[in-house]
Amino acid sequence: MKNLAIQVKGLQKSYKQHQVLKGVNFEVEQGSIFALLGSNGAGKTTAVKILTTLLKPDSGTIKVNGFDVTSNPDHVRQAISLTGQFAAVDEILTGRENLIMIAKLRYLKNPRQVAEDLLKRFGLTEAADRKASTYSGGMRRRLDIALSLVGTPQIVFLDEPTTGLDPEARLEVWKMVKELAAGGTTIFLTTQYLEEAEQLADRIAILHEGRIIANGTLAELKKLFPQAKVEYVEKQPSLEDIFLAIIGKKEAM
Known part of the structure; x- marks a missing residue:
């Protein structure tokens, strides 16, 4: 039997008269990387906000982690973390001070050691005592x-x-995501970069106009795409080809 980190059944959410999520269903296995793909406005961020207890579903x-996000939000929050689209670091503080502050807010023992371990793990030891405002985009994201x-x-x-x-900073993040999953952490990833999902995800779901219209491994999604025509070289479809074909934006070649 599968051990599930996330279970979503019949998720609906509207803003006034606009229905953003129209009965979304998916599951995420523990220790896997799950990618939710979708164009701008597809409802990806709304789904994440609901899963992380920042927004209530209709x-x-x-x-999430076996707890209902509506009736047990505190238990859900204890098991998760959320990194948004924009780095939420305090630029006045150094990298080390940022980590110590969060460790103290989480009431962890020995917050300085927690900070040291994470600085080393993410290759930030040399920059630890510089203000975060001096960090490059890749360092800030790390x-x-x-x-x-x-x-x-x-x-x-x-x-x-x-x-x-x-591109270089993006590769750094990809490496970290793979390492986290290899260590048993479940990763729920939203992205517009199709190559990102292709490189990282164990399973991929495509959210379009408020519904999941495809869900599976990359190999399974490729089966939804018409067989390549053999002319001189057989071209395998990229995830971008599959995505555009599924949402009806591109005629299958």
């Missing part, structure tokens, strides 16, 4: 993810974590 059953790991959460939500990063 209807549906949503369980610090942001390090902050989200204070207290060793079981499930990490990354909402478009590489938005605005250069």
Whole structure:
């Protein structure tokens, strides 16, 4: 039997007259990387806010780490962390001070040692005593993810974590995400970068106009795409080809 970190059934959410989520269903296995893909306005961030107890659903059953997000939000919060689209670091503080502050807020023993361990893990030891305002985009994002790991959460939500990063910094984040999953952490990732999902995710769901219209491994999604026509070289479809074909934005070749 599968051990599930997240279960979502019949999730609906509206803002006034606009229905954003129209009965969303999916599951995320423990220790896996799950990618939720979708265009701007598809409802990805709304789904993340509901899963992380920042927003209440209109209807549906949503369980995170075995707890209902509506009736047991405190238990959910103890098991998760959330890294949003923009780095939530205090730029006045140094990298070390940021980590110590969060460790103290989580009432952890020996917050200085917690900070040291995370600085080393994320390659920030040399920059530890510089103000975060002097960090590059990639360093700031690394610090942001390090902050989200204070207290060793079981499930990490990354909402478009590489938005605005250069290719080198993006690769750094990808490496960290893979390492986290290899250590048993469940990763829930939203992204607009299809290559990101292709590189990282164990399972991929495509959210379009408020519904999950495809869900599976990359290999399973490729089966939804028409067989490649053999002319001189057989071209395998990329995840971008599959995504655009599924949402009806591109005629299948």
